[in-house]
Amino acid sequence: MxxxxxxxxxxxxxxxxxxxxxxxxxxxxxxxxxxxxxxxxxxxxxxxxxxxxxxxxxxxxxxxxxxxxxxxxxxxxxxxxxxxxxxxxxxxxxxxxxxxxxxxxxxxxxxxxARYQLTVVQCRQDRLSLVAQGHVGSGSQPPSAGVVVSQRSVYASPMAAQVNLDDAKAGQPPAPCYPDVCFAVDNFEDGFQDLVLSRPGDCYCVMLHVHAAASGPTGSASRPTASRSAGPPAASAASPHVDPHGGGPSPKSGLGSGSAAGSGSHHERRASLFSAYVTREQVAEYLAARAAAAPQPSLLQRFFGSGRARPGSGNPGSGSGGTRRERVVMNGPGGVGRAEVAAAALSAQEPAAGAGGAPGSGAAGVPPLQMSLMWMSLPAHALxxxxxxxxxxxxx
Structure with missing residues (x-):
């Protein structure tokens, strides 16, 4: 060679x-x-x-x-x-x-x-095109009004540990997930500020980018142009699918085909590998269906307060005030890749822990929704x- x-x-x-x-x-x-x-x-x-x-x-x-x-x-x-x-x-x-x-x-x-960055964006549905084009959330551009952006560097691994939302002590040790690779979010409850969807039309967007310096050590310079989508074509419409971990329908959607994002700086390039979003209404409908199908606690359990956790009690199976969290699966463009989010509906009296909402700000009968990205996986060969x-x- x-x-x-x-x-x-x-x-x-x-x-x-x-x-x-x-x-x-x-x-x-x-x-x-x-x-x-x-x-x-x-x-x-x-x-x-x-x-x-x-x-x-x-x-x-x-x-x-x-x-x-x-x-x-x-x-x-x-x-x-x-x-x-x-x-x-x-x-x-x-x-x-x-x-x-x-x-x-x-x-x-x-x-x-390779180097990766996960980005979570909370925005109104009419801002999705701006998110897809990279006009919000890049390192050199502040978020637009009404847009909340949270970013974190993550690492790819062919090993993964399934997050157990019911019992923090029941987690399994990492096991090979290859031919998929996983991007886990350590301390996911704090990793993305527990964003809260509180307004009609709010969307929760997840994106993964690969990063590199504009000029490599070999001296072969790459143009510091705006980055583009390096992944497969994106899905254009939301539809339900079966969550194998939760046993019920979970909303999914992708950003527009050919989505691109601006480069974070003049010295770094980036390209989009995954992009997907769900709407507040989709998640609320899914949580309501899961709650209706869940077994009701017995009189004794209600008497002793079983299943209720104080805010900040550390029980990952429960949101603030004992609201149970559910696993929401977001499929990537073309059905390639998946992101898993812990979601919980907050009551009007509960404090919204994230930066995206306030207590009692739900509208049209839809409660504020607390969202925390847990992990993402993509097929190794496609990635x-x-x-x-x-x-x-x-x-x-």
């Missing part, structure tokens, strides 16, 4: 190979060539890395090949890179070389090593293609 432009050239060829079809006439890479690309991109000296990989750490993920995947074998394994070289058994011809899917391992590590497209922008 020749070095054609350093890591940028290798990424461009990885992108071409990742999108290769069986009918293509050009030769496909062999496992040995994918292994060579893996070593060049993830084991090379920091000065050789592409800007997308500038925050690379020493944790390397390896995807198990289908031929070596058994009933009890993990889909991915993690190794710490301590010598800047693969162990002998993973070298071509080594005892474990054929147990690794090298093409998928290259793409997974590219996804894990890798989007990140590669972003990394190779301007090179092809």
């Amino acid at each position: 020749e070095d054609s432009g350093g890591s940028a050239g290798i990424l461009a060829e990885v992108f071409r190979q990742a999108l290769r079809r069986p009918t293509d006439t050009d030769p496909a890479w062999t496992p040995e060539q994918w292994c060579e690309a893996f070593c060049f991109l993830f084991l090379a000296a920091p000065g050789c890395r592409h800007a997308v990989l500038e925050h690379q750490d020493d944790m390397l993920w390896f995807v198990t090949s289908k031929s070596a995947l058994g009933p009890d074998s993990p889909t991915v394994t993690l190794r710490r890179n301590t010598t800047a070289a693969l162990p002998p058994e993973l070298h071509p011809g080594g005892s474990a070389f054929s147990t690794i899917d090298w093409a998928s391992s290259v793409q997974l590590n590219l996804v894990v090593q 890798a293609h989007a990140v590669l497209r972003f990394a190779c922008e301007g090179l092809t």
